[in-house]
Amino acid sequence: MASRWPRVLESAMAARHDPGTAVGPSCDDDAEFAFAIDVLLDGIALRHAAGWTPPPAAGPRPTPA
Numbered sequence: 001m002a003s004r005w006p007r008v009l010e011s012a013m014a015a016r017h018d019p020g021t022a023v024g025p026s027c028d029d030d031a032e033f034a035f036a037i038d039v040l041l042d043g044i045a046l047r048h049a050a051g052w053t054p055p056p057a058a059g060p061r062p063t064p065a
Contacts, residue, residue: 003064004062004064
């Protein structure tokens with residue numbers, strides 16, 4: 001995954017919670033992750049139920065490293 005999406009991994013590794021922010025020390029990473037996954041999966045399910053299919057690829061797919 002890191003070779004295909006290096007910025008995603010970089011962002012995830014750099015994520016820290018600043019105690020001075022509005023979120024503060026009570027931030028619950030597990031709950032935030034679960035919420036985000038629920039939102040994404042709900043959106044995918046809605047698209048699937050509506051019969052959505054992705055457009056054809058513009059070019060050859062990169063081979064995994």
